[in-house]
Amino acid sequence: xxxxxxxxxxxxxxxxxxxxxxxxxxxxxxxxxxxxxxxxxxxxxxxxxxxxxxxxxxxxxxxxxxxxxxxxxxxxxxxxxxxxxxxxxxxxxxxxxxxxxxxxxxxxxxxxxxxxxxxxxxxxxxxxxxxxxxxxxxxxxxxxxxxxxxxxxxxxxxxx
Numbered sequence: 001x002x003x004x005x006x007x008x009x010x011x012x013x014x015x016x017x018x019x020x021x022x023x024x025x026x027x028x029x030x031x032x033x034x035x036x037x038x039x040x041x042x043x044x045x046x047x048x049x050x051x052x053x054x055x056x057x058x059x060x061x062x063x064x065x066x067x068x069x070x071x072x073x074x075x076x077x078x079x080x081x082x083x084x085x086x087x088x089x090x091x092x093x094x095x096x097x098x099x100x101x102x103x104x105x106x107x108x109x110x111x112x113x114x115x116x117x118x119x120x121x122x123x124x125x126x127x128x129x130x131x132x133x134x135x136x137x138x139x140x141x142x143x144x145x146x147x148x149x150x151x152x153x154x155x156x157x158x159x160x
Contacts, residue, residue, distance in 0.1 A: 002111030003130075007137050012106040014075065014099040017084035027106075030097070031135040034070040037160075039129040039151055040112065043121060044078045044086035048148050053127070054090050056153030061095035064153065067160040069131075073097040077104040077113070077124050101125065112142065127151050131160070 003009070012027040030036060039057060041049035057064070057072055064072060072095065076083065080100040087098045107113040107125040116124040129151040131139040139159065141150035149155060 002142075003137055003140065005137050005140055008135050009132060009137065010106070010109040012101075012109065014101055014106065015080035015083075016097060016099055017080055017087060022080040022084075022100075025097075025099070027135070030071070030073060030099075031132050033134055035068055035134075035138075036132045037064055037069050037072045037129065037156055038075060038132055039073075039153075039156075040075045040107070040125040040127060042076070042114075042116065042124045042127055044076050044082050045089070048127075049076075050086070050090065052148060053152065054086075054092070054096065057156075058090065058092060058095050060153040060157055063157055064160065067157070069160065071097060073099050075099040075101050075106065075125065077101050077107055077122075114145075129156050131156075 013024050015022050016025050041053050061072055074096050079102045083098040083100045101107055104113050104123040112126045114126055127143040129141045130137055143151050
C-alpha cells in the first residue's frame, strides 16, 4: 500500500553522516512536532539526482524554510558512507539532512520503492517529495518513471 496524504508515516530509523561517524536517527527525531520537506532520490551520484534534484533543494533551502518549513531531508536507498560522500561532493552542510535508507526499509514501508535490478541498481526509492507535518503526510508528489518535475525544489516552493 502506498502512503497517501493524511497518513502517518511508519516508524523508521535512518543513518545519517555525523561529526563522529554514522549516526542513527529516528523518524520521530526528524518529524515529531515539525513541518519537514522530505524528498527521495533513486540514488546518490546518479545524473538527475546530482545535477538537479539535491542542488535545487540546497539552493532554495532558505526560501523553503521561510514558508514555514523546519527542515529539509533527502532519503535514498544508499549506505550512509555513500550519502556522506555525496553530501561532501555537493557541498551540503546543514541545508539538507541526508538520510540513508540502506536496506530500503522505509521506502518499502511507504510503498514508494521499486526494483532497479534491470539497471544493475537493486532495490531503490521512487523519486518523490512530500511535506510531513508532525509525522503526517500533508502533501505528496510522486514522479512518473523517468520524470523530474513534481519532486523538484521549484515545484515544492511553488506549492507550499
